[in-house]
Amino acid sequence: MSDSTVPEIYGWTLERHILEQQRHVAGASGEFTKLFQQLALAGKIIGSRVNQAGLADVLGVTGDVNVQGEEVQKLDVFANHALIRCLEAGGQVCLLASEEVDDPIPIPTRFPLGKYVLMFDPLDGSSNIDVNISIGTIFSVHERLSGATEKPGLRDCLQPGHKQVAAGYIIYGSSTMFVYTTGKAVHGFTLDPTVGEFFLSHPNIRLPERGKIYSVNEGNSAKWDDRVRSWVDAMKQEGSGPGRPYSSRYIGTLVADFHRTLLKGGIFAYPADNRNPEGKLRLLYEASPMAMIAEAAGGAATTGHERILDLQPRELHQRVPLYIGSKLDVEDLERALG
Numbered sequence: 001m002s003d004s005t006v007p008e009i010y011g012w013t014l015e016r017h018i019l020e021q022q023r024h025v026a027g028a029s030g031e032f033t034k035l036f037q038q039l040a041l042a043g044k045i046i047g048s049r050v051n052q053a054g055l056a057d058v059l060g061v062t063g064d065v066n067v068q069g070e071e072v073q074k075l076d077v078f079a080n081h082a083l084i085r086c087l088e089a090g091g092q093v094c095l096l097a098s099e100e101v102d103d104p105i106p107i108p109t110r111f112p113l114g115k116y117v118l119m120f121d122p123l124d125g126s127s128n129i130d131v132n133i134s135i136g137t138i139f140s141v142h143e144r145l146s147g148a149t150e151k152p153g154l155r156d157c158l159q160p161g162h163k164q165v166a167a168g169y170i171i172y173g174s175s176t177m178f179v180y181t182t183g184k185a186v187h188g189f190t191l192d193p194t195v196g197e198f199f200l201s202h203p204n205i206r207l208p209e210r211g212k213i214y215s216v217n218e219g220n221s222a223k224w225d226d227r228v229r230s231w232v233d234a235m236k237q238e239g240s241g242p243g244r245p246y247s248s249r250y251i252g253t254l255v256a257d258f259h260r261t262l263l264k265g266g267i268f269a270y271p272a273d274n275r276n277p278e279g280k281l282r283l284l285y286e287a288s289p290m291a292m293i294a295e296a297a298g299g300a301a302t303t304g305h306e307r308i309l310d311l312q313p314r315e316l317h318q319r320v321p322l323y324i325g326s327k328l329d330v331e332d333l334e335r336a337l338g
């Protein structure tokens with residue numbers, strides 16, 4: 001009979017999980033569930049296009065340069081449009097913001113406005129698209145600040161990370177996974193492409209208290225502050241702390257480096273350096289959502305001196321130094337930076 005046994009995992013789809021969670025939220029209207037249905041749909045659309053890379057004409061650059069001064073890849077544009085199409089019409093969001101677009105993206109007047117603000121990095125890890133290495137989508141959800149009669153605007157986007165009501169990412173890797181939190185726990189769902197559904201494969205993910213891996217682009221080390229260099233050097237020294245020497249892993253896609261850190265522990269860093277005094281990663285589309293996930297899983301995220309979730313954003317595309325991962329590894333880093 002074993003051949004006809006349906007694995008337990010097929011009992012819990014992402015949608016059923018969210019519906020179940022929302023049953024316990026007083027006054028839940030169903031908007032949140034619908035928002036997540038649309039996010040999952042966008043993830044499936046983008047994931048299926050990513051899987052065709054090399055077959056369909058989806059690789060390479062468009063010839064444009066984005067707001068960050070980086071070359072725009074065709075898949076960046078596709079992912080950005082897929083998210084906008086999936087989210088603008090449903091009446092759950094009042095405003096969108098994307099790493100790829102200079103200003104907040106208004107909802108066309110023909111569609112109803114909802115109570116959420118959605119910000120996203122449509123395709124994180126663009127430099128890995130053409131070389132078949134994991135990439136991902138990151139999203140951050142806030143409640144609208146502007147009143148029902150006001151026009152939603154920048155103020156709705158510039159909220160500190162601790163005000164997020166949900167955050168997550170979709171990783172397009174050896175499988176496609178949807179990982180999210182509403183602040184209490186972190187859950188991961190794996191896409192079965194033959195069924196077209198995300199199933200709960202990683203319930204209640206906990207970030208190990210200490211890891212054995214550090215993850216940083218050491219090609220930048222000549223530009224770092226001495227304290228950052230000493231901290232990285234110390235992790236390579238036998239006997240300089242628990243579990244040392246640490247292993248080094250660096251994919252160059254935040255979603256993928258963070259996903260490994262979430263499951264295995266350790267620390268991911270993108271420090272400030274003398275050419276980029278604010279670091280490289282974006283506060284609203286990258287650092288804040290990942291910080292919410294890390295903390296909900298028992299980990300931590302800091303600029304080196306301040307908790308990421310406490311930062312009050314000044315600009316939509318603001319960058320920030322990021323150190324994120326196991327609680328004890330992040331504490332070691334903060335001590336090292338002084």
Ligand code: AHM
Pocket residue numbers: 070099121123124125126127217252253254255257270280
């Ligand atoms: P992107 O959003 O344009 O893809 O850039 C962000 C990426 C992150 O995914 C990754 O952590 C970092 O840039 C890698 O940068 P570097 O190539 O400088 O190491």
Ligand code: MG
Pocket residue numbers: 099121123124125254286
């Ligand atoms: Mg990115």
